[in-house]
Amino acid sequence: MSQSIEPAIKIVHMSKSFGNIEALRDVSLEIYSGEILAIVGDNGAGKSTLIKILAGALTSDEGQIIIGDKSYNFLSPGRAISLGISTVYQDLALVDCRDVASNIFLGREPVYAGFLVDRRKMQKEAARILEGLQINIPSLSTQVGLLSGGQRQGVAVARAVYQGGKVIIFDEPTAAMGLQESAKVIKLLLKLREEGMAVIVISHNLNQVFEISDRICVMCHGQVVAICKTKESLPNQIVGLIMGATVKEAYNAAGVYSDEAI
Amino acid sequence: MKQYKRFLMMWDQTFSQILLGLVLLITVILLGLASPFFMTWDNWRNILDQSALQVIIAVGMTFVICTGGIDLSVGSITALSGVCMAVAMHAGVSVEMAVFLGIIAGAIVGMGNGLLISRLNLNPFIVTLGTMAVVRGVALIITKGIPIYGFPREFTWLGNGHIGPLNPPMLMAVFIALLGALVLNQTKLGNYTLALGGNEEALRRSGVAHKLYKLIIYTICGITAAMGGMVVTARLNTAEPLAGSMFELDAIAAVVLGGTDMKGGRGSITGTVMACLLLGVLRNGLTILSIPSYYQQLAIGIIILVAIIISELRLKNAPGHGNTIYLGG
Numbered sequence: 079m080s081q082s083i084e085p086a087i088k089i090v091h092m093s094k095s096f097g098n099i100e101a102l103r104d105v106s107l108e109i110y111s112g113e114i115l116a117i118v119g120d121n122g123a124g125k126s127t128l129i130k131i132l133a134g135a136l137t138s139d140e141g142q143i144i145i146g147d148k149s150y151n152f153l154s155p156g157r158a159i160s161l162g163i164s165t166v167y168q169d170l171a172l173v174d175c176r177d178v179a180s181n182i183f184l185g186r187e188p189v190y191a192g193f194l195v196d197r198r199k200m201q202k203e204a205a206r207i208l209e210g211l212q213i214n215i216p217s218l219s220t221q222v223g224l225l226s227g228g229q230r231q232g233v234a235v236a237r238a239v240y241q242g243g244k245v246i247i248f249d250e251p252t253a254a255m256g257l258q259e260s261a262k263v264i265k266l267l268l269k270l271r272e273e274g275m276a277v278i279v280i281s282h283n284l285n286q287v288f289e290i291s292d293r294i295c296v297m298c299h300g301q302v303v304a305i306c307k308t309k310e311s312l313p314n315q316i317v318g319l320i321m322g323a324t325v326k327e328a329y330n331a332a333g334v335y336s337d338e339a340i
Numbered sequence: 341m342k343q344y345k346r347f348l349m350m351w352d353q354t355f356s357q358i359l360l361g362l363v364l365l366i367t368v369i370l371l372g373l374a375s376p377f378f379m380t381w382d383n384w385r386n387i388l389d390q391s392a393l394q395v396i397i398a399v400g401m402t403f404v405i406c407t408g409g410i411d412l413s414v415g416s417i418t419a420l421s422g423v424c425m426a427v428a429m430h431a432g433v434s435v436e437m438a439v440f441l442g443i444i445a446g447a448i449v450g451m452g453n454g455l456l457i458s459r460l461n462l463n464p465f466i467v468t469l470g471t472m473a474v475v476r477g478v479a480l481i482i483t484k485g486i487p488i489y490g491f492p493r494e495f496t497w498l499g500n501g502h503i504g505p506l507n508p509p510m511l512m513a514v515f516i517a518l519l520g521a522l523v524l525n526q527t528k529l530g531n532y533t534l535a536l537g538g539n540e541e542a543l544r545r546s547g548v549a550h551k552l553y554k555l556i557i558y559t560i561c562g563i564t565a566a567m568g569g570m571v572v573t574a575r576l577n578t579a580e581p582l583a584g585s586m587f588e589l590d591a592i593a594a595v596v597l598g599g600t601d602m603k604g605g606r607g608s609i610t611g612t613v614m615a616c617l618l619l620g621v622l623r624n625g626l627t628i629l630s631i632p633s634y635y636q637q638l639a640i641g642i643i644i645l646v647a648i649i650i651s652e653l654r655l656k657n658a659p660g661h662g663n664t665i666y667l668g669g
Contacts, residue, residue, distance in 0.1 A: 135545050156547025171545045173538035175605035180531060185546030187528055194526045237546075 356599025400564030408604025418584030450562015499574030537604020
């Protein structure tokens with residue numbers, strides 16, 4: 079793990095409400111290149127809202143996203159992608175009735191003669207990307223809706239990787255997957271970290287979180303309650319925090335106290 | 341079991357076109373046997389002439405329906421653009437300019453539909469139902485309900501001139517169909533048209549200006565409807581404010597019969613063109629066999645219902661439509 083000092087992305091004082099429900103309350107977070115940051119929390123803790131704002135799919139009410147030395151009040155999906163933030167959504171955001179290649183290249187199709195989509199290049203590139211990620215899909219002209227859950231996930235991942243960002247966000251990457259397929263995804267996450275990308279993973283699977291992450295961000299009721307180094311935390315502490323215990327309670331109950339936690 | 345479902349899906353992609361081709365072929369053979377007049381070139385010229393108008397309008401409609409939308413205003417746009425051309429020509433504007441103005445009128449209405457549907461996120465059915473009435477009203481107001489007739493020969497040539505054995509509307513239809521097929525299958529606009537119907541949110545999250553593309557698609561539909569208006573007006577040498585009523589239904593019927601999915605995401609210009617031909621042949625055949633026009637209406641209605649039933653049964657096995665079957669896992 080090689081953490082750079084300058085964060086790849088900084089989220090500052092982010093708030094977001096849906097009607098009178100506060101989904102995010104004053105959330106601040108830094109994500110570094112070359113690390114896997116896991117975001118954990120109960121249902122409705124605000125994890126998905128947070129990453130949707132990062133990905134530009136939602137706009138925040140307050141707060142900034144700081145990338146490099148530029149600060150943004152909000153991002154559009156296109157802007158987020160061009161700034162190097164790629165996302166694999168929980169619902170995968172695939173067009174089921176289109177083929178694999180069309181989905182991987184959705185929004186950035188290669189063209190020739192100025193306006194004609196270069197389908198042959200798409201097929202070739204798609205095959206190359208999928209092979210690089212060790213994702214097996216029998217035919218690239220298959221409609222995505224006909225693929226298995228894991229294969230669909232593979233297509234969504236391939237698209238995010240093809241977008242070639244510095245930050246890649248996974249919302250529940252292995253939720254719909256079998257053991258073998260999730261092992262592959264985990265391998266992929268580790269590989270992306272090695273390549274120096276900042277990886278954000280939302281997961282309910284604490285075993286997995288402890289297996290792969292460098293830091294764990296715990297969210298509860300729309301707030302970040304703790305950001306801990308994985309190596310210095312115990313699963314029980316994290317469970318306590320997720321359940322809404324204060325940092326001190328959680329760590330006392332687990333028998334240790336870490337200064338790393340906020 | 342998997343093999344069986346996979347086969348069903350392969351079947352699905354070319355199903356409509358194979359079926360349509362067969363039905364068309366059988367109809368033509370039967371009509372040819374039933375009436376010696378059917379197979380004459382004069383009769384076929386008539387069929388192609390009628391179908392050409394329908395193809396021109398239905399190509400635009402195919403795009404709209406591929407996005408999961410619908411445009412009920414095409415019939416009214418046909419009338420309005422014809423009326424605009426007529427008024428312009430009677431005001432002394434050149435034929436080219438008048439045609440241009442008429443088509444711009446159609447484009448503006450299409451753009452209005454597109455703006456309301458994409459920006460305000462309104463239901464296409466309701467929006468175009470509204471513009472259908474508004475545009476028809478405007479056409480009636482401009483003409484005070486009285487048809488305008490008598491245009492320069494260069495204009496009427498567009499409807500009933502001769503280019504070898506063919507006429508201008510047929511060539512226009514061929515051109516528009518080829519262009520439409522190219523755009524739908526080979527360009528970003530086509531890709532996004534289908535993606536809009538398949539999963540608009542996915543397209544948005546991919547950073548595509550999905551609203552802009554929707555706007556463009558409704559504008560295209562307005563333009564093709566206006567070209568239809570030009571053909572009708574030129575052919576009859578009359579701009580009739582009530583022209584083109586029911587055109588929207590004919591166009592929608594042809595698109596659905598051609599295998600385009602009403603829910604969007606899947607569509608084919610080839611299918612639309614074949615469906616237009618089939619409907620043209622049927623109308624013509626029923627007339628030749630001197631079956632009263634009431635029965636024609638009935639027969640065509642039944643054919644459309646059957647087409648929709650077949651398409652729905654097929655789609656039960658298609659991905660992205662609720663009853664999705666995931667293979668391989």
